[in-house]
Amino acid sequence: MEMNRVKQIVSSPADIPVYYNGVSVWIDGYDEEKQMATVHLRDGRLNERWDVPVAELKEG
Secondary structure, eight states: OOHHHHHHHHHOSSOOOEEETTEEEEEEEEETTTTEEEEEETTSOTTOEEEEEGGGEEEO
16 A cells, blocks of 8 residues: 555545455554554454554555
8 A cells, every 4th residue: 555545544534444464454643754554453452553564554
């Protein structure tokens, strides 16, 4: 995925499916300079967040 799309998804009111390694995630934020996104699983475990490369995110 590209950073511009990550920004659109984060600011969108719509529920846009995003996957990291085949697992459904929410994008919590991003670091444009590092090309990283902070994500958590869609199953509600908000305390488990990861910084992942934006390029490895897939829109589903």
